Amino acid sequence: MQIMLDNLIGSERPMSWVLQFWPVLAFSFISALAATALCKRIAVKFGIVDRPDDRVKTHKGTVAYLGGVGMLAGLTAGILAGIYYLHGQEHLPSTFTWLFGVLAGGATACFVGLVDDIFDLRPYQKMLGQVVAALILVAAGIRPSLSFLHAYLGLNIQQNIEIALGVPIVIVFVVGATNSLNLLDGLDGLCAGVTVIITVALLILAIHLGTWASSQVGGDSVRVVVCLALLGALCGFLPFNRHPAKIFMGDAGSMLLGFFVAALMILFAEKAVRWWMASVVVFGLPILDTAVALARRLFNGRPLFVSDRGHIYDQMIDRGIPLKRTVAICYGLAALYALIGIGLSLRTKIRARYALVIYVLVFVLSGVIVWRKGYLKMEGLRGAVRKRQ
Numbered sequence: 418m419q420i421m422l423d424n425l426i427g428s429e430r431p432m433s434w435v436l437q438f439w440p441v442l443a444f445s446f447i448s449a450l451a452a453t454a455l456c457k458r459i460a461v462k463f464g465i466v467d468r469p470d471d472r473v474k475t476h477k478g479t480v481a482y483l484g485g486v487g488m489l490a491g492l493t494a495g496i497l498a499g500i501y502y503l504h505g506q507e508h509l510p511s512t513f514t515w516l517f518g519v520l521a522g523g524a525t526a527c528f529v530g531l532v533d534d535i536f537d538l539r540p541y542q543k544m545l546g547q548v549v550a551a552l553i554l555v556a557a558g559i560r561p562s563l564s565f566l567h568a569y570l571g572l573n574i575q576q577n578i579e580i581a582l583g584v585p586i587v588i589v590f591v592v593g594a595t596n597s598l599n600l601l602d603g604l605d606g607l608c609a610g611v612t613v614i615i616t617v618a619l620l621i622l623a624i625h626l627g628t629w630a631s632s633q634v635g636g637d638s639v640r641v642v643v644c645l646a647l648l649g650a651l652c653g654f655l656p657f658n659r660h661p662a663k664i665f666m667g668d669a670g671s672m673l674l675g676f677f678v679a680a681l682m683i684l685f686a687e688k689a690v691r692w693w694m695a696s697v698v699v700f701g702l703p704i705l706d707t708a709v710a711l712a713r714r715l716f717n718g719r720p721l722f723v724s725d726r727g728h729i730y731d732q733m734i735d736r737g738i739p740l741k742r743t744v745a746i747c748y749g750l751a752a753l754y755a756l757i758g759i760g761l762s763l764r765t766k767i768r769a770r771y772a773l774v775i776y777v778l779v780f781v782l783s784g785v786i787v788w789r790k791g792y793l794k795m796e797g798l799r800g801a802v803r804k805r806q
Contacts (some may be wrong), residue, residue: 425621425763427629434623437502441645444498449491449653456483457657457664465535467665480662482534485658486501488650489527492677495646496520503638511558512635518557519680525550526595526676530668540722542593543668550676551591554586554683561686561693590682595675597703600710602671604730605660609745611702611751612674613651618699618755619681622692622762626685636687640788643684647677660740690763691769695762698776701754702747705729705783709792717795727795729787754779 426432460466460481467480500516529546532538537547554560560583563574574582602608623640631637643800651674657664667672684695699756706729714721726735733743757779761772787793 420514423549425625425628427625427627429630430628432624432628435627435641437506438499438641438645440502441495441499441642442649445495445646445649446493447491448494448654449488449650450656451653453484453487453491453654453657453664456487457481459483460664467667474554481664482533482667483667483669484654484658484664484666485527485530485534485673487664488654488666488670489524489673491650491653492523492673493520495649496642499638499642499646503642507635507638508636512638514557515559515635515639515684516642518559519639519677520552521557522550522553522591522680523673523676525553526591527669527673530599530670530672534667534669543672545650547592547595547672547676548588549681550595551588552584554591554680555587559587560584560681561586561683562688564688587679587683591676591679593651593707594679594700594703595672597700597707597746598675598678599668600707600728601703601730602666603728604740604744605662606655606658607730607747609651609655609658609666610673610748611746612678613648613655614748614751614755615678615699616644616648616651617683618623618759619678620648620697621759622685622695622699625763626692631689632687634687636684640681640684643677643681647681649672660744682751689769691762691772694769694773694776695758698758698761698779701758701780701783704749705750705780706780708784709787713793713795716793725795729792732792764799 460483467482469479476650496516496519500513503512503516526547529538529543529550532546560580563579563582596606598612601611620641623637623644626632627637627641654666654670658666682693682696682700685696710728711721713719713727714723714725719725730743730747733746734740738746749759757776761767761775769774
């Protein structure tokens, strides 16, 4: 632990370099708090609410939607505050292009989710919107570096080929992360709280890279600003979403959060592969829940893209674990994955290839535990399927 703490703050920039970005967190939090309260009133007034159906949606009474719009307001305020501040401090075109690209892509993902909340889009329509959001990242120049293929495999890849290979990678990350957090949004405070833990872990990684001045093209500042804006927006929304929830984030919120986390993971892939791998492991709980959901539906002959009540957290509820304790357990699991990702990435003596082996073993062990505990079965309430009207 002491070794990790010693390696956390680099020698190239002081900690004050990070503290100067505090307006991003403040503007994001205050704006999200106010906007979420306003969105709740608007949702109730115009009937944009979520109603229980006794199959998948088991909450009591109607609950307002539009929480995602409130978070988008907070994210917009935070990122614009970061852009305003950096305008006088940093003169790298990529910094502003990347920040505007993340914000534009996030707004696109949120809009697609909002349309789904109101009009109930088909899965392929939502996926098409997610692809469009991913392409905005690509257009802004946010794509992974594949230099590790040369370092570890000896492959020399031309720049245009590297760019072409990066496009499907960005799409996979955006589509995967947005749908993973959408699936995790099933209990009051669950998705938002887990994303807070993930964002704090990514912020720690961003601080580490920033104080070591790892990026020469503005990536350090972008990562810190996006993490702080996301953290502020989540903290402004979460008080309204804790049990009993007064407002839901809806698909607008889960797709927005998934997009921002995906963008951060791609930003961590700017240079060394070890930080990319660490960010993926930090996102471990949503990955596990999604993998379990798909495997369970496949093994039991159920539609892969139709909602049910068989997620890990649903099965905990069905096994008699109270809601608040279930959410707390999920928070603990998310924190465990975050600590593993941070711990191995900050131990500089562990080479990336060995860290990869450990990461794979962590996910394999997680899968074995899930299987042994019977979370791949579907029976009773866990077999309920929500059919499209």
